[in-house]
Amino acid sequence: MTSLLRAAVSRPSSRRVARALVAGTCLGVLAGCSLFSKENKHPPTELKPVSATLSVKQAWKADVGKSGAYVMAPMAAGNNVYVSARNGTVLALEGNTGRTVWKAKTDIDLTSGPGSDGSVTSVAGEKGAVYAFDSSGKQIWKKQVNGEVLSAPLVGNGLVVVRTTDTRVIGLDAQTGERRWIYQRSQTPLNLRAAMGMVFAGDGIITGFPGGKIGVLAPANGVLRWESTVSYPKGVSEIERLNDVTGVPVIYGRQVCATTFQGRVSCLELANGQPQWGKDFSSPTGLAQDDTSLFASDETSTVFAFDRQNGNERWKNDQLRYRGLGAPLALGRSIVMGDFEGFVHFLSRDDGQIVARMKTDGSAISAAPVVAGETLIVQTRDGDVYGFVPN
Template sequence: MRISRKLVGVGVLALMTGCSTLSSLNPFSSKPKGNQPAPLVDLKGSMAVRTAWKLDVGKSQNYLMAPAVADNTVIAAGGNQIVRAEAASGRQLWRIKTDADLTAGVGTDGNVIVVGAAKGRLLAYDMDGKQIWKAQLSSEILSAPAIGEGVVVARSIDNRIVGFDAKTGEKKWTVQRTSPPLTLRLAPGMIVHDKDVIIAQPGGKLLSLLLATGAPRWELEVGVAKGATELERVTDIGGAPVIIDGDVCAVTYQGRVGCFDLSNGSARWTRDISSEVGVAADQRFIFVPDDKGSMFAYQRDSGTSAWKNDKLAYRRLSTPVSYGRAVAVGDYQGYVHFLSREDGAFLARAATDGSAIVAPPLVVGSNLIFQTQNGTVTAIAVE
């Protein structure tokens, strides 16, 4: 789940701020610098796709704002707005303005909607858009909050994880984890499963905590740091982990992609790759784009390579999504590319608003939901 490939670290931030490398690693620039993105070729599409509806929610700026789904509705946020709309038609149900610019979201369990706001504020609303509580975290919030078992889990950029009562906002527990000296400015994702929350961590780790108490169940390394310098050893997890059939799967920058036993964290398989965005999974495959724009598919049970498509090189691909016979992925110009899940061949392409897609997409019924950095939420119907 890429916010920016800016590097942050205690004691080195001032030094790195002046480094010319950082400007070339900004996914929100109008055009990538360095390696030029692959041009798009004309397609004779074998899959029919169309735009079902669009909705404007406000620009995300340099933050990752991802929509969420609840009760056949889509909840999206951007700028200082939160919008709820019918998933099938895009008809707006309500729109509210917050008292601060938003930095993370959306998290919901169908009862509560939670977003992160400027200066580490956590804002909670009911499903009608009425604010019910707010809380203060120790630093900036970049990761969308997760909700389960009546607990809201929020993570701040200093890697402090806090559990709040979903109804009252009362703090229930706090877990502090150390971070490596140098990390990417990412939004490591969280996912609730039964009574646990699985949290992506800097340094390539996954952490499983009990929702009720914050007690750790297991911790594992997805990526293993390598290299002589701190820059070479950056191996943060990109995006949110994915859970499927007793496995949890994730990928790291300068590290590995792998699937692990959800009950104890033991490795099923791992493969070397570098990615700043999350994986997609279905019954047969794990899909992941690398940081050079190639899309890879691995057999989910063994990790054996199934196929590779390198025709979207340096187009800064988003977290993909598997749907039917296709896997869909967005790029820095707001295009959504549909590839065959069986062999990676191009099936179709759809345009949004011309700005980058960095948020992970949603599947809602027969629609795929993508949100751009300029704040357009687009539902694409696959026919």
Template sequence: MRSVTATAAQASSIARSRRAGKMALKLAAVAAVVALSGCSWFSSKKNPNPPAPLVEFTQKLRVQTAWSVSVGKAGNFQFSPVYAAGSIFAAGNDGTVVRINAQTGQTLWRARTDMSLTAGVGSDGSTVVVVGEKGRIQAFDANTGKPTWNAQAASEVLSAPAVGEGLVVIRSIDNRVTAYDADSGNQRWMVQRNVPSLTLRNAPGIVIGSQTAFVALPGGRLSALALNNGGPRWEVPVGDPRGTTELERISDVSGVPALGSRDICAVAYQGRIGCFDLLNGNVRWIKEFSSDVGVTLDDSYVYAADVGGIVTEFSRDTGAVVWRNERLKNRQLSSPIGAGKAVAVGDYEGYIHFLSREDGSFVARLSTDGSPIQAPPVSTGSSVVFQTKSGTVVSVVTE
């Protein structure tokens, strides 16, 4: 069966309808058509799940925009910034690639590819890599912004490349994971994985560490591949496909796995959230959860937003729920991230909400350019950086 893609909103809506009555098969058929054609079948006059209104509160935390830089609109794709070597690297759909001083916001260089970009950016501070139309890969020297090599992926790429330990690792939508030499662009190895018949059109990510590429995959799998040859070290199910229809069985790992010194955490759509031992994949803890935007972690906690807009802080050691904030329902949140004394999360109107690390209550709010914040934010240690759908890269600092 040919693989097709659907948005999380489409899949979730149909899955609920399926459980509600006999119209499920008809709806599933319509959704498959929608996924293939790109039609806006789900845009109705009355939204059955309206976004929660903004909550009024007394601001308890001082937050401010340190700097903002325009990169270029994301179009129908997702672009998130990356932090490396004291800089923020970012890209836009129009082919723009930039390096920004993370502290001052000064644009150190700005390059332009000859193609529309579909994913990026990845960098280790030495090599910068983006991916464009029809799977074309372009690398740049991180210091000068000069192009260094080109390569060709097997098919379209929606996930940002992972760059580290001398390699560039890319997953294309045909579920091939390919590694290229970071200096020359020569292919080092390739692993072909099975493609589920129906997947979300999102960007499950890759993270590199401990001589391993940790790859989030459609079908709910988290795979650890040896960097030297692509051989499997271990693989765990974050989400097991369940249900009777293909839509109900979508269980793709979402976002970029969160890598720690001893564990790695991940979440799946219509699946689970959990943390796993870095060396052997043994489950440290796992819980039912559904998210299409991924997780982040710090020394003590794991942060996630579910598909309904509920933000949860989990104990990193045990998985116990520390708190939940249910007052951002249906606001199409980004993945949350620790920001000083708070947890920051973006929404569909370009707001960044700051929640108390202690109890999840609102402590501050900041507006950006009014466009959705869907891409995962990154931390520089002293600030958090978000990229909006309209292409504004904004650095935010807290007291």
């Protein structure tokens, strides 16, 4: 079973603590753990028939390969979607048709999904290998960053930015792979072994850190412009104080919002990190947003909507409890997320009611869906990629 935690200390007691948490509590971030083992005290809620008020049809299906013990999240850029598999396969697919635009194969197994700006596509593999491909799928470089990479590379502004599980963030030249800068921070005693997303915001790179922190790096040199706190650790033991930013921070106007495991959901000023509001909350998968609300599921797979101006709860839906919901996406009037059995659920963003449901191949959907062109795209653990069109 793949560990969800990375211990940054060598004390035997810490190793026992980490093993105990992995054995007893699985957050569903990585596929190596099962949320629904025979010993689980909380069986998944049985699905009830949906009186669909939203029409959704399957437009196409493609296969890329299994994810293994990693979250291979699809990436949309323009009208294409980019997907990868554990076995090293990387595909660019046309969003509206599922047609293969190009296909590439790395020489070692992969540990991350792809990042792309449409011109350069990058993935990470075992032992910190980072690959880049051009717009035709030709490999243009391969570099080593000497650390495990679980997060999809962030590609844009002439950079491929990767982060390792030992908390380094590295800026590589998008055309040559040469290192431009590196940002290093001290490690926390214990952190989630999971992908932490990054996003460009103007001339900055927004990223979450272990310990409930969020910060902005300068793309030119990797200098930390500001750092702020989403949530503070609580409790006495290392497990109780585990408090990492999860998912990708979301940007809207002058506001950046993020959520943590065992912490809070919070919004801050984008310019300087000044806190706007925070609310106790714990999510293993991160946030989605629209212009008025933030959406997230907690550890029980109860889905919440929060007012983005003040954090007030707008609604919650507990009809999918313990179904191992993946990361959410806000799409039109719906919130979309997959579950551990490969169902794709569409919830009304107004009141949280389930308005449609689609079935895939029966394997988990952990990563957030994406939109390419007019098509909603999800990728399953077993490697099937589906294109859906909501009407």
